[in-house]
Each structure stands twice: as structure tokens, then as C-alpha cells.
Amino acid sequence: MIQITDKSKCVGCNACTQCCSTNSIAMYEDEEGFLYPVVDIKTCTDCGLCEKVCPVINYKVGKKPNLVYAAKSHDEQIRMESSSGGVFTLLAEQIIKDGGIVFGARFNENWEVIHDYTETIEGLSAFRGSKYVQSRIGKTYSQAKQFLKAGRKVLFSGTPCQIAGLKLFLRKEYDKLLTVDFVCHGVPSPMIWIKYLSYLADNQSLAMWIENINFRSKTNGWKNYNFVLYPKNSEQKFVEPLHKNLFMKGFLSDLYLRPSCHRCPTKSLSSGSDITLGDFWGIQNVLPNFDDDKGVSLVMINSEKGKSAFNSIDVVRQETAYKSAVQYNPAIEISMKPSEKRSEFFRFLSNENLNSLILRLTHQTFAKRILRKIGRLIKRTMRVCLKK
């Protein structure tokens, strides 16, 4: 049976909970706000199935994609609403047009991030755009299995570890299943997310106060995106550039990622997904004519099924080399190192207000900032010299 003694060895995918026929596993939130499974030994029959579906225990080796593309939707509005080039929406629309179901991550009424499904094109808008919080997968693997058994097409999108968990949970290949994951930096704690929103809302009810949230508004460009919160009953939206926004600062400084994200078991396209999407960072250097700062998707095709799904959509595309993608997007292969301040962050969380804690722990001295800038300048100069 599953027993979590090292938290970095559980991605929280819920595959074990959903597969247990005696309902002996429940997920409990720890003091950092992440869910972990706990087995009730009184009802557990020791059948061992939960270990067979765990993507950490059944870790697979990485591989290279079959094909790599830069791609962007023809539809400007979809692209503006999406984090990258809007490829997720195009793939999802095709599945819905074929009578299928799409699973993805959306906000619920309390602004928590959960996994859910839709059967309509309008329903896709809630899934559009990255939410930088671990989504609660709930019972969506079991729901997807029921749809597949009924002969429906299913597109399941999520983090690579969620896709790896789904594939192990299903325990067999389904022709009608298309799995789409993305390059994953890691997922922040849902508890910190809600604390952050409560701080902004000054303890008003989040459900009553918030109309919408966009982690990646492109009004200022795709590369320098803004965090935007739209309050209800007010024209005054809350807008902050990514490097100024407190929650994004803590996320990108790796202060509160799930412990497993620092030892991710599904790096290097090892999740078993058909397609892996990402931001095509560095596109201005790789394919300068393709870049208009409105968002370009990196599309990595991992299977024949992924290839035919991608070929079935009408999208602006340009094939490119894997090395040009990974050069600017190390998260494809490498887990982020935890911040040196991570444990201090969680230690001080109950005594210090979140705002000043994140600011204090992400504050860089002037000398450090100058050194980083010099480092970046040297790298850029070396790249230009190598090209010549």
C-alpha cells in the first residue's frame, strides 16, 4: 500500500485514491497546503493496486519528441486569451466538434483551481490560460474512464505528472484518448494562493468580490505579461507586471512549489502524453519573423496520435529543432531547485503577513541584481558570437 514518508515522492495526482476499490485512501492537506494520501489500514486489503498506478513509483525514462513546432492560432482573440499561441483551444475545439469531452483546469466559485470537464466550445474558455496553482484533480480520472468506456473521444489536459497518473490509472491504451500536457515549472501551493487573494480582498468573501483573474494578460505584450484581477461591481481592475506581482514573484523564486516539483518524476517528456505544449521562449532568436509578442506555442509531438491531432487543426506553424526549444526553456528537462528561503517562508508564514514575507524573501540586494545582469549580458554576447 501507499505510504508517504518523503513528501517529494508524491505529486498529489490522486491516481491511488481513485483506483482503490475499498475507498481506503483519502487525501489530506498538509501545513504547506498540498494534498497527500493517507491509507485507512482497517479497510485496506493490501491488494497493491495503488502502488501500480503511482507515477512516482512507476517512473519512466525521458525521451525526445518526434517533431517540434512553433505554432499560433489564426484567431487573435483566442491567442490573446491563451497563455501562449492558443494551440490548446484549437485541439480542444476539434475534440468537441467530434462529439468528445475535454478535461482541464478552471477556477471554482471560491477561486480555487480544480480539474473539470466540458462538452461545449463555450465551456473551454474557463480552461483557457495558465493558472499557477496546483489544481485539485478530484475524481476526473474516473470520469474520463467512464466516457472512454462509453466510446466517447476524450482530451485530457494537465501537468505532466497528472497525465502520467491518468495513464497509469487507466491501465490500458484507449484509441479515443488524446493527452495534452505542458512544460511545467512546478505548481504553487493552493493554500498560499487563497491567502494571497484574501490579502488582496482585505478579507472580503472571494466569491463575492472577484469577477475574473488572468495570470497572463498580454495587454502589455506576451513576454512582459501582467497579472490582472477584475473585481465585481468596480471598473477599477488590479493590474501588476509579473515581476512586481507578489504571488508571481514568490512562484518564480520557487518559494512555495510542491516538494515533488524539485524532483519531478515526469521531466523530459516522460509522462506518456501525446502532445506537450509550452511557451516558445526565445522565438525572437530562433524564428524572428514568427514573433509578434502576442504569444507563440511550443508544440512537441510525442506520438502518432499526437501527430494526427495536430495535423487536423488549422494553425500557423513552422517546424523547428528540439535544441532550439530546450535552449530557452530548461524546465522541459530540469526540475527547479528549491529556493534557499523555502523553509524559512513556511516557518514564518503564521507570524508574518504574506505581503512582507514574500517581499523580504524575494528581495535581491543591489549588488546581486547587477551581477545577474552582467551574467545575462555575457550569455547573450556568447550566443551572438557562437552564431557568427
Ligand SMILES: Cc1cc2nc3c(=O)[nH]c(=O)nc-3n(C[C@H](O)[C@H](O)[C@H](O)COP(=O)(O)OP(=O)(O)OC[C@H]3O[C@@H](n4cnc5c(N)ncnc54)[C@H](O)[C@@H]3O)c2cc1C
Ligand atoms: C503551473 C504551470 C507551469 C507552467 N510552466 C511552464 C514553463 O516553465 N515553461 C513553459 O513553456 N510553459 C509553462 N506552462 C505552460 C504554458 O503557460 C501554457 O499553458 C501552455 O503553453 C499552453 O498554452 P496555450 O496557449 O496552448 O493554451 P492555454 O489556454 O494557455 O492553456 C490552458 C491549458 O492549461 C491547462 N492548465 C491551466 N492551468 C493549469 C493547472 N494549474 N494545472 C493543470 N493544467 C492547467 C488547462 O487545462 C488548459 O489545458 C506552465 C503552465 C502551468 C499551468
Ligand code: SF4
Ligand atoms: S493496497 Fe489496495 S486496498 Fe489497500 S489502499 Fe491500496 S488500493 Fe486500496
Ligand code: SF4
Ligand atoms: S503520486 Fe499520486 S498515486 Fe502516487 S502516492 Fe501521490 S497521489 Fe498517490
Ligand code: SF4
Ligand atoms: S513540476 Fe513535475 S511534479 Fe511538479 S507539477 Fe509539474 S509535472 Fe508535476
